[in-house]
Amino acid sequence: MSLSAKERSIIADPSLAKDGHLKIDWVRAHMPVLNRIRDRFEKEQPFKGLKVAISLHLEAKTAYLAKVVQAGGADVTITGSNPLSTQDDVCAALVEDGITVFAKYNPSPEEYKQLLIHTLETKPDLIIDDGGDLVTILHSERQDLLAGVRGGAEETTTGILRLKALEKEGQLKFPMVAVNDAFCKYLFDNRYGTGQSVWDGINRTTNLVVAGKTVVVVGYGWCGKGVAMRAKGLGANVIVTEIDAIKAVEAYMDGFAVMPMVEAAKVGDYFVTVTGNRDVIRGEHYEVMKDGAILSNAGHFDVEVNKPELEALSKSKRTVRRNIEEYELKDGRKVYVLAEGRLVNLAAGDGHPAEIMDMTFALQAMSLKYVNDQYKAIGNKVVNVPYELDEEVARFKLESLGIGIDSLSDEQKAYLDSWVEH
Numbered sequence: 001m002s003l004s005a006k007e008r009s010i011i012a013d014p015s016l017a018k019d020g021h022l023k024i025d026w027v028r029a030h031m032p033v034l035n036r037i038r039d040r041f042e043k044e045q046p047f048k049g050l051k052v053a054i055s056l057h058l059e060a061k062t063a064y065l066a067k068v069v070q071a072g073g074a075d076v077t078i079t080g081s082n083p084l085s086t087q088d089d090v091c092a093a094l095v096e097d098g099i100t101v102f103a104k105y106n107p108s109p110e111e112y113k114q115l116l117i118h119t120l121e122t123k124p125d126l127i128i129d130d131g132g133d134l135v136t137i138l139h140s141e142r143q144d145l146l147a148g149v150r151g152g153a154e155e156t157t158t159g160i161l162r163l164k165a166l167e168k169e170g171q172l173k174f175p176m177v178a179v180n181d182a183f184c185k186y187l188f189d190n191r192y193g194t195g196q197s198v199w200d201g202i203n204r205t206t207n208l209v210v211a212g213k214t215v216v217v218v219g220y221g222w223c224g225k226g227v228a229m230r231a232k233g234l235g236a237n238v239i240v241t242e243i244d245a246i247k248a249v250e251a252y253m254d255g256f257a258v259m260p261m262v263e264a265a266k267v268g269d270y271f272v273t274v275t276g277n278r279d280v281i282r283g284e285h286y287e288v289m290k291d292g293a294i295l296s297n298a299g300h301f302d303v304e305v306n307k308p309e310l311e312a313l314s315k316s317k318r319t320v321r322r323n324i325e326e327y328e329l330k331d332g333r334k335v336y337v338l339a340e341g342r343l344v345n346l347a348a349g350d351g352h353p354a355e356i357m358d359m360t361f362a363l364q365a366m367s368l369k370y371v372n373d374q375y376k377a378i379g380n381k382v383v384n385v386p387y388e389l390d391e392e393v394a395r396f397k398l399e400s401l402g403i404g405i406d407s408l409s410d411e412q413k414a415y416l417d418s419w420v421e422h
Contacts, residue, residue, distance in 0.1 A: 005100045010115065012088040012104040020093025023060035024067070031061070031358035032400035033393060034068055037365050041072030046369045048073030053124035055116065055134045056155060057085040057346045058103050061354055063094050065128075065361040069368065070099060074126075079103045079119040081130035081155075082300075083112050084339060084347035120145050126372055127152035128364055129176075131300045132162035139171060151175040151371035151378065153364055157190075157221070158276045158300035163382045175378035177367040179360070182385035184393045186222045189360040193352030194345065195226025198272060198298045199234060201349030205323045205338055206294060211235025216268035218261065219275035220247040223298060227272050228256055239264045241280075265289050272344075273297045273304035283309040291333040296344040305341040323348040362393045 006014075028035065041047075052069050056062040058080040070076045077100040080086035084106055091101045100122065102115040116133055120142055127134050129152055138146050151174045154160055160180050166172040179185055203210070215231040216239045217224050228238050228251070240251035241261045248258045265271075265285035269292070273280050276299050286309065297304045311317060314327040314335075323339045339347035351357070366389045371378065398405065408416070 005098045006095050009091075009095045009101045010104070010118065011091040011095060011101050014092050014095065016089035017092035017096045018089075020060075020063070020087070020089035020091070021096075023087070023090055024063050024093055027060045027354040027357075028064050030354040031064060031361070033358045033362040033396040034064065034365065036396055036400075037362055038068040038071050041068060041365070041369075045073040046372065047126070050125040050372070051075045051077070051122055052126045052128070052368070053119050053122060053134060054078040054128045055081045055119065056128060056130045057081055057343075057351055058090060058101075059085060059087045059346070059351055060090050061351065061357040061361065063090045065364060066094060066099055067097060068361075068365050069128075070097075072365075072369070075122075076100070077102065077119050077122045077124065079115050080112075081133060082343055082346060083107055083109075084342050085351070117142065123148050125150050126368055128155070128368060129153070129159055130155035132159035135159070135166070135176065136162060139166060139173060146173050149174045151177070151375040153177040153179045153367040153371065154382075155360075155364065156180050156300050157223075160382065161276060167380075167382050172380045172382070174380055175371055175375050176382050177371050178382050178384055179363050179367050182363050182367075182390045184359045184363055184390050184397075185385075189352060189356055190222035191226035191229075193226070193356035193360075194223040194274070194298055195228075195230040196356075197345035197349055197352045198227050198296070199230050201344040201347070202270065202272075202294075202296055202338065205321070205344070205348040208294075210270070213237070213269035214239060214267050215270045215272065216241065216261075216264045217256075218271065218273040218280050218304070219299075220244075220251045221274065223274040225254075227274055227298065228254070231270075231272075232256075236270070239268065261285055262288065268293060271295045271305075273299055275299055275304060278303035279306045279309075280304050282306040283313060286310055286313050286329065286335060289333065289335055292336070294336045294338065295341070296338040297341050298344055300343065302341040305337060307337065307341055310335065310337070359393055359397055362396065363389065366393070 052074040066078050080103040086103045086105045088105050102118040160178045215236040217228045218241050220240050220242050231238050239257045242248040252258050266288045315330050316328045320326045325337045327335045338344050
């Protein structure tokens with residue numbers, strides 16, 4: 001006899017379910033695109049008889065995605081993709097709804113890894129990953145669980161980098177859809193979602209003013225663009241640091257100062273890293289920072305702000321406020337790190353707004369169906385979200401907003417398709 005979701009799950013406190021249900025109900029009311037897809041899935045049952053494993057930041061919006069996949073007939077198991085972004089009340093609510101959950105807030109690194117492994121031990125047919133943890137475990141220490149996996153979808157830049165490295169080496173064992181690279185993901189989620197949620201997390205954590213201060217945005221990809229835009233809107237003076245000459249020119253023409261990090265470190269009040277790379281703030285930068293500098297990260301892993309080097313330069317460390325660690329340097333200057341250098345918008349906030357994640361998670365749900373339908377034809381490679389799915393999500397979003405757009409006439413289509421001078 002198989003165990004129920006409640007019997008299988010590992011969560012912190014089942015009694016928190018009521019609060020979790022309220023959170024999920026709130027986001028569902030603000031996710032009309034995902035609601036529309038849920039209606040379709042309930043009728044079509046695209047995942048009937050299949051097991052789906054999900055690793056995402058486990059808060060209310062993610063929970064609703066899991067329920068939409070479940071509505072499509074799947075047996076869903078979910079875990080967190082970051083130790084500090086999991087919300088225990090949401091986990092409890094999902095268990096009550098028949099979804100298996102292996103997640104809790106702030107587990108030890110060993111426990112966090114084991115929760116990921118428990119999720120994979122359900123032997124999923126399909127996966128949704130965020131940062132590549134599930135895929136990495138499947139391709140390294142738990143290759144015994146690879147055989148039944150048809151494919152999956154990846155949420156973020158960091159995960160896609162890992163997937164493409166696997167593909168380049170010829171090691172990728174199943175197809176993955178690069179959801180992060182879809183227009184309706186990076187143009188809105190990365191830019192407007194990250195831009196707003198990063199400052200939500202910083203402001204609620206520090207309770208300090210932004211206007212008039214200098215914000216250093218490390219990296220000017222789509223996330224960096226959003227963070228810089230919102231910092232400017234809050235009245236900050238914004239500096240961008242980059243390694244890409246094209247992006248640096250773009251930042252300059254967007255009205256921001258551009259300089260090397262070693263120069264920006266001398267004048268910054270707030271620092272936000274959004275690169276996907278390690279050690280972009282490190283020892284040489286701490287040595288010249290102003291007293292009171294505040295460091296935060298919005299990249300997937302907690303490696304962008306080099307904490308070991310900061311500790312080596314410090315004579316003391318203490319928690320001065322929830323999610324704020326104070327490092328007192330040997331010369332008396334103090335530097336503050338938010339949310340342990342983890343994703344500040346999720347570890348110290350609720351993540352992206354529901355209306356933004358409505359589009360991203362609609363893409364996830366549709367991409368999961370796409371890879372399930374086409375996994376044999378796709379082969380073992382990383383593929384983009386088909387443009388027609390991307391556009392469909394945008395059209396659903398416009399319809400939910402009551403916005404109409406024009407369409408081409410037959411004559412206009414013929415004009416655009418012809419090389420003959422008209």
